[in-house]
Amino acid sequence: MGQDHSDIERVVATDCGSTTTKAILIEKKDGVFRLIKRGEAPTTVEAPVEDVTKGVLNAITELEELSGLKILHEEEFIKPKKNEKEGTDIFISTSSAGGGLQMMVAGVVKNMTAESAERAALGAGAIVMDVIATNDLRPVHEKIEKIRHLRPDMILLSGGTDGGTIKHVVELAEIIKAANPKPRLGITYQLPIIYAGNIDARKNIEDTLGSDTALQITDNLRPSMEMENLMPARLKIQDLFLEHVMAHAPGYKNLMVWTDVDIMPTPGAVGLIMRTIAKQREINIVGVDIGGATTDVFSVFGDIFNRTVSANLGMSYSISQVFAETGAENVMRWLPYKPNTKDIRNRIKNKMIRPTTIPQTLEELIMEQALAREALRLAFIQHKSLAVGLKGVQQQRTISDAFSQKISGQTIINMFHLNMLVGSGGVLSHAPRRSQAAMLMIDSFQPTGVTDLTVDSIFMMPQLGVLSQVHEKAATDVFEKDCLIYLGSCVAPEGNLKKGIKPVLEINMTMPDGTQIEDAIDYGEIKVYPLGVGESVEAELKPLAGFDLGEGKNKKIEATLHGGIVGIIIDTRGRPFNLSLDDPERINKIVKWYKAIDMYPEIEKIAEMGQR
Amino acid sequence: MGQAYTPGLKVSKYTLIQKERILPIKGKTLVKKGDMVTSKDVVATAQLPGSVIMVKVANKLGVLAGEMEQFLQIKEGDQITAGQIIAEKRSFLGLMKDIVKSPIEGIVESISSITGQCVLRLNPTPIDILAYVSGEVKKVYKDEGVLIETKGAFMQGIFGIGGEVMGDLHVMVKEPSRRANVDDLSEEHSGKIIVVGSHVDYHFIKRAVEVGVKGIITAGIDDADVKALLGYEIGVAITGNEDISLSIVVTEGFGKIDMAHKTFELLQSLDGKYASMNGATQIRAGVIRPEVIVTDIDYKDGEIKEAEYxxxxxxxxxxxxxxxxxxxxxxxxxxxxxxxxxxxxxxxxxxxxxxxxxxxxxxxxxxxxxxx
The missing domain is CATH 2.30.30.30 (SH3 type barrels.)
Structure with missing residues (x-):
């Protein structure tokens, strides 16, 4: 590690997801790095092959077959690149297999230090299993039981501003000590605990937890009320992740030896890429990575980066949880026919127990995409509730006084200010038609105003994230040329009509071929204007009937609309948009929308078949 | 491409079976390497620490945390009984007194002069780990548990509910596409693990509980029935601790599906044998599938085949x-x-x-x- 990789020409990178291990091959051609091939194989964490490296080898074997290259010799990497047909310069990897990094966080005040601790853990790529706070209203014995039973990979303990009272944070340490928590993997080693709280309490924390846990101390993540300092805690979490968690997960010791730089938690790597896009283009971004077990949402608004993970929302292992959480009606409302609840339930559970299977028929694809919308929608709701400004910063009080403070943090996600929505993860990247990915993102995130929609072409952001740490140019080249796919701009005014249909948006734009478009779009429509990748138009957009595009009701805006594989998408279904299973016109409406965006082949036939 | 890796469920007439029997916390192993054990033998035991109660003694006495110690009538490690006075403060010439009593029977785990709290822990409860399969103790993990090795029939299901059970196998149907009738259930099935064929429904399971069936092996089950049975929706497939009086192993999946011939034939050949079965399923990292094991089998060593993936x-x-x-x-x-x-x-x-x-x-x- 720490070697110079500036002259590399060939890169093999894998991402070990909970369901699938994805391998990509990148090569420098004429001075530019490009994606050459992609291979994948099921992640191998199931007995008797409880060794993640088997899945890695299988994915790379597929890469070898598809590319004609020889990368491995007797299950070892041929390094460095020998010639055009043999070897690679580096091998890098990210991972969320083994359940990822599972943490508990503790802080004194739920809406302050505990929330900062949660953001630190999430930003480091962790799943937060529970947040314990002195004022979270649960009785102490209940908190202790929770810590005892959850078996996290590590605990982040914070609390108190530097120089403030130490009593409450020591009390939290006593609760943790009393619970005597055991790590998830293996019962023989001590549980890592990171202390990132009041500097004056360090000695007491050491006295309390030093002998029974692997205690690590780092800078206070909330040194004062007005300041949040998450980076030292995040770095410490990632160190311990490699040292303790990865080292105990099946097969990771070998994988760690193979890689040329440290393995990164997948969400940490995707977060890096999202921040880079936002910074380079000076835009606000919301990104999502929907996986098999979890859904991560990232946002960059101004300088503020946030990440949340919905640990039990995903498309394979967690598919049944999506169904349980959102309810049958919310899933079934997206189906273009009247569903049979019993049959839908059994299909979802069959996916849950055989999570690596994929939909073969159109009907099954439509059902999975209905579930995907709900997973995305719920994950975004969770993100908005955590991506907030610092709470309680105006009040100059002691921590004890702050117990009674009201929540003052508001979500910083303003949909009118959102410039780009980035979708990643199997269900979005591998949707057979890009229009499906566009519609899934529109229905679940409900972009408002003017928003560019993009997807990760083949789901390789994690690998590019870790690559950016090794060779920024290689990562940027591939990202620009092969990874980010523009679907097109989405225009969606805010507002709703209580009854009746009338125009709610006027559009005036000149297309690149000179065609003049002057249109008035009725309420409740999806309309697409073809405009190719790399093309753009200047448009005048006037909301009507009290609708708003960000400048106020009925106020005209001028905007640059970008083309893409789908085109410019106009959505006048209203914001907030809600579709009810009980709506007697539901099937007609969705068939109309799906047709407008060319989402599925022969959608009417499916609707008819479903009715039977 | 000549071949491709594909995971699958194991359905084997005769194979090498190794079972780790590990305590949830450190304890004591009761057998040694080389010992032969039966499935019902206790192989390891531990004392599960009791729950913890935190008593805010300083608050209750109305003193500062740093002053609390002088009023305590206990010290760390002391055994205490419920109602025992743990702290007492006298004032006004001894006429007024504030007392704090222990709410539990247990020990004093710690006393903190910073927070003014006493941590009291309930007495531990013993937990025993059974061998679960009959065989030889192959390894002893000091203070943690043992590895038992045996040979026998081994069958994995795709999904299950409930934990470890043991009992005689009883096949209730003649064909893998048939399903057992609820009226066929009687007291004679008490204590047994029954094979019910292609499908089982809520009413059948309820009746099976009534007659004392220990385990059900079925090809299919409806999710709606699982929900009715448990009273909640299964979100993430992590099961094994359900409180439904019996365990269920599903071999094929949700809905009405014929049991795979091979699975059915194996179960038929084991009819009447004593089996160990576990419904615990974890479809996450470190996947656990439900299983049925029969060790009372007369085969030769040479018949064990290496699994292919x-x-x-x-x-x-x-x-x-x-x-x-x-x-x-x-x-x-x-x-x-x-x-x-x-x-x-x-x-x-x-x-x-x-x-x-x-x-x-x-x-x-x-x-x-x-x-x-």
Missing amino acids: FIKIGKSIRIIRNPYFGKIATVIEMPAELHELESGAMVRVVKLELEDGEKVIVPRANVEIIEE
Whole structure:
């Protein structure tokens, strides 16, 4: 590690997801790095092959077959690149297999230090299993039981501003000590605990937890009320992740030896890429990575980066949880026919127990995409509730006084200010038609105003994230040329009509071929204007009937609309948009929308078949 | 491509079985390497620490945390009884007194002069780990548990509910496509693990609980019935601790599905034998599938086969997703190039011949090996 990789020409990178291990091959051609091939194989964490490296080898074997290259010799990497047909310069990897990094966080005040601790853990790529706070209203014995039973990979303990009272944070340490928590993997080693709280309490924390846990101390993540300092805690979490968690997960010791730089938690790597896009283009971004077990949402608004993970929302292992959480009606409302609840339930559970299977028929694809919308929608709701400004910063009080403070943090996600929505993860990247990915993102995130929609072409952001740490140019080249796919701009005014249909948006734009478009779009429509990748138009957009595009009701805006594989998408279904299973016109409406965006082949036939 | 890695469920007439029997916390192992044990023997035991109660003594006495110690009548490590006075403060010439009593029986775990709290812990409860399968103690993990090795029939299910149970196997149907009738259940099934065929419903399970059945092995079950049985929706497939008085192992999946012939034939051959069964399922990292084990089998050592995880031409596999869900087929071609499915997705596929001779194309991700 720490070697110079500036002259590399060939890169093999894998991402070990909970369901699938994805391998990509990148090569420098004429001075530019490009994606050459992609291979994948099921992640191998199931007995008797409880060794993640088997899945890695299988994915790379597929890469070898598809590319004609020889990368491995007797299950070892041929390094460095020998010639055009043999070897690679580096091998890098990210991972969320083994359940990822599972943490508990503790802080004194739920809406302050505990929330900062949660953001630190999430930003480091962790799943937060529970947040314990002195004022979270649960009785102490209940908190202790929770810590005892959850078996996290590590605990982040914070609390108190530097120089403030130490009593409450020591009390939290006593609760943790009393619970005597055991790590998830293996019962023989001590549980890592990171202390990132009041500097004056360090000695007491050491006295309390030093002998029974692997205690690590780092800078206070909330040194004062007005300041949040998450980076030292995040770095410490990632160190311990490699040292303790990865080292105990099946097969990771070998994988760690193979890689040329440290393995990164997948969400940490995707977060890096999202921040880079936002910074380079000076835009606000919301990104999502929907996986098999979890859904991560990232946002960059101004300088503020946030990440949340919905640990039990995903498309394979967690598919049944999506169904349980959102309810049958919310899933079934997206189906273009009247569903049979019993049959839908059994299909979802069959996916849950055989999570690596994929939909073969159109009907099954439509059902999975209905579930995907709900997973995305719920994950975004969770993100908005955590991506907030610092709470309680105006009040100059002691921590004890702050117990009674009201929540003052508001979500910083303003949909009118959102410039780009980035979708990643199997269900979005591998949707057979890009229009499906566009519609899934529109229905679940409900972009408002003017928003560019993009997807990760083949789901390789994690690998590019870790690559950016090794060779920024290689990562940027591939990202620009092969990874980010523009679907097109989405225009969606805010507002709703209580009854009746009338125009709610006027559009005036000149297309690149000179065609003049002057249109008035009725309420409740999806309309697409073809405009190719790399093309753009200047448009005048006037909301009507009290609708708003960000400048106020009925106020005209001028905007640059970008083309893409789908085109410019106009959505006048209203914001907030809600579709009810009980709506007697539901099937007609969705068939109309799906047709407008060319989402599925022969959608009417499916609707008819479903009715039977 | 000649072969491709594909996981599958193990259904084996005779195989080497190793079971780790590990305590949840450190304790004591009761057997030594080389010992022969039966499934009901206790092989390890531990004292599970009791729950913890935190008593805010300083607050209750109305003193500062740092002053609390002088009023305490206990010290760390002391055994205490419920109602015992743990702190007392006298004032006004001894006329007034504030007392704090222990709410529990247990020990004083710690006393903090910073927070003014006493941490009291309930007495521990013992937990015993049974051998679960009869066999030889192959390894002893000091203070943690043992590894038991045995040989016998081993069958994995796809999903299960409930924990470890043991009892005689009883096959209630003659064909894998049949389902047992609720009226056939009687007291004679008490204590048994019953094989019910292609499907089981809520009413059957309820009746099975009434007559004292210990375990049910079924090909299919409806999710709506699982929800009715448990009283809640299964979100993430982590099971094993359900409180439903019996355990269930599902061999094929949700809905009405015939039991795979091989699975059914194996169970038929084991009719009447004593079996160990566990419904615990964890479909996450470190996947655990439910299982049925019978060790009371008379085979020779040489018959154990190495498991295969690769599909190749000529191999028999099971399709695990619609539109051919549950069908058994033979691999006839494994094209390297991507193929467009009805859904429009371009994926790697496998060409199969179904048992009735029909040739179909299925994504490679949608087949599984039935391990020998």
